[in-house]
Amino acid sequence: MRLRQWGVAGMAGVALLGAGGVPALAADGVPARLKAFYQQQLSWAPCAALAGLECATVVVPMDYAKPGAERVQVAISRRKATDPAGRRGVLLVNPGGPGGSGLGLPNRFAGQPVGRVYDVVGFDPRGVGQSTQLRCEASLLELPQPSRPTEAQLPNFTATARDVEDGCVRAGGDYRKHVTTRNTARDMDVIRGALGEKKINYFGYSYGTWLGAMYGTLFPRNLDRSVLDSAMDPNKTWHEQDLDSAHSIKFNFDSWAAWTAARHKTFRLGTTPAQIRAGLDEIAAALATKPVGGLGDVTDLDTFTGFYTRYRAVWAGFSQQVRELLDSLHGNGNPELAKRNAALLELAKRSLVKPTSAGAFQAVTCEWDWPSDQRDYYRDMRQWRDSHPYGRTVSFLAPTNCAFRGFTRTEPLPRITRTAYPTGLVVHAEGDTQTAYPNGVAMAETLRHHLISVPNDGEHGQYGSGGACVDSTVNRYLVDGILPATRSECAGVDKPADIPVDGATVQAPQGEPDVVELATGIVRRLETSGIH
Incomplete structure (x- = not known):
């Protein structure tokens, strides 16, 4: 298998560097042995499959301790500021992963005010996509x-x-062993140098928040404004944060159960969360011996439940499906139930984090x-x-x-520390299961950043998702440098149906959107957002 891609564009400007010894620092803080990498000339051309963007290739050492040895390439993209007179620099962006391709991510910022004043620069981190790839043999x-x-x-x-x-x-x-966050942060600084910028501004989603915090730790004097959306906890291991995700899955389930119990007259599933859980347990017990209503086994039920309790917009539809599954067990099933649930299950499987x-x-x-x-x-x-197996927590x-x-x-x-770069923003939703909300709080506290919380919302990656409050607050910071309160809240876009609680005098609105239609919209948004 071919390991490295040795592209041509952008390579001519890099001379082979000498090896050995501790690197001496030049006046600009760049080690002398890395100078040629920082000074390479970029050759921009329209991106092959990304409308509105131009692409180039940056060459970096495979091993920064041996810059005269093997080299690899990092693919970058750019959407130039639409208001050159008001341009305030470069905004480097990352979608997370680890392993997410970021070449197309600048288009997510195209309609935002930041696109007027920043050259938005995306990149495929080392090991990924159009950069020199790192491959694994697939498990059989x-x-x-x-x-x-x-x-x-x-x-x-x-x-x-x-x-x-x-x-x-x-x-x-x-x-x-060289595809690491440290080395990707070093690559980012080479990108900064090759762009001719003294500082970069940064926007990272998910794992990209850890990458941004790493860059700020290693290169604090080269970072200006930064936004970390759906953040990791810089003080925990990855495995510890997986446990936080399991707790977040349970939090969403418990929130859904409480919401549904308060609307027993609508869904007839029970007046307490415990009764709601008992109904699902009854379905799980039946699935141990036979398919039920389009679900083949209990793993299907756990997948189904994890997705539809995470996103508030589909809570009502999911509660109705649970009611119909129970009716099916009791001999009063909807003949269309199996077909409908099969479609909903397929949508849930498409959403799984991978x-x-x-x-x-x-x-x-x-x-x-x-x-x-x-x-x-x-x-x-x-x-x-x-x-609590619901949501595939295991x-x-x-x-x-x-x-x-x-x-x-x-x-x-x-x-991870913050020393010489300015106060930034952390944005995080309460029901996010890919990076749990407490992780965002920990990131904000560690870096002494301001935190924008989005309560009762299951979305991952808030900025650019349609929430006017988050977008306007982040834009005001990135464009004008105006920070919000140290702790603030914004309403999200993920809202449950407007169904009154039992005993309310307000009538429920008619014509609620179909759950398949809602779920399809969520999955399409996940698949096209560029966030990982």
Whole structure:
């Protein structure tokens, strides 16, 4: 398998650099041995498949400790400021992942005021997309990994994780240990230099918040304004944050159950959250022996429930589907139920979080230390299987390939700090399950940033999703430099149907949107947002 792509565009401006010794710093803070990388000339051309953007290639060392050795390429894109007279610099953007392609991300900012005053620059991080890719050999194991595994099935998760790591080791070569957040941050600084900018501004989503915090830690004097949307906790391991995601899944379920219980006259599922849960447990028990209403087994139910309790806009439709599933069990089923639920389940499966690159995800997540004792994973998996399996929480606690990391880290993770760059913003939704809300709070506290909270909303990636409050607040900061309050709230776009609680005198509005239509809209938005 070919590991590296050695492109031509943009390479001519980089001379082969000498090796050896501790790098001497030039007056601008750039080590002398890296000077040629920072001074390379970029060759811009229209992006092949991205309308409105121009693309170029930046060359960087594979190993920054040996800049005279192997080199790799980083693909970048640009949407230039539409008001050149008012231009205030570059806004570098990242969609998360790890492993998300960022070349198309500048188009997300095209209709925003920031697009007038910033050149918005996207990039495929090292290992990803049009940059020199990192690949893994695909695992051929097909062992059952249900959402509620038996004791005999728990080792299936371990065997699969080990096989994934083995495939990554075979295909990744030396490059794999250099696909790291530290090195991507270093690549960002080379991009800054190649663009001729003294400072960059930064906007990162999801894992991109960790990357932005890393850049600010390593290059604090080169960062100006920054926004971290749907943030990670810089003080926890990746595995610890997976546990936070499981708690966020349960939070959404509990919120849905309370909302539905307050509307028993509408949905007839019970007047307490416990009664709502009992109804789902009854469906789960039936699925252990036979399909029910378009759901083939209990894993389907757990997938179904995780998606439709996360997004408030589909709460009402999901409650109605649960009612019809129970009616089906009791002999009063809707003949269209199976067809409808099959469509809803397929939409839920399309929404599942998955790695966005064949090798970068499995390399970058291994920067953190993971438990090596499988009994630790099995303990947590049993606990969540028995207490709250809805939303496939068990998969968040299972061992990953990083439990069997096949390479030695070249550098430790640094302690994230903010020293010489300005106060920024963190934006986070209360019901986000990809990066749990407490993680955003921790990021804001660690960096002493201002926090914009979006209560009762399950969206991941708030800016650019249609929320006027978030967009206007972030735009005012990025364009005019005006910070909001240190802690503030914005209404999101993910709202439950306007159905009155039991006993209210207000009548429910007529003609609520169809749940399949709503779910289709959510999934399409997820698939086209560019956020990972």
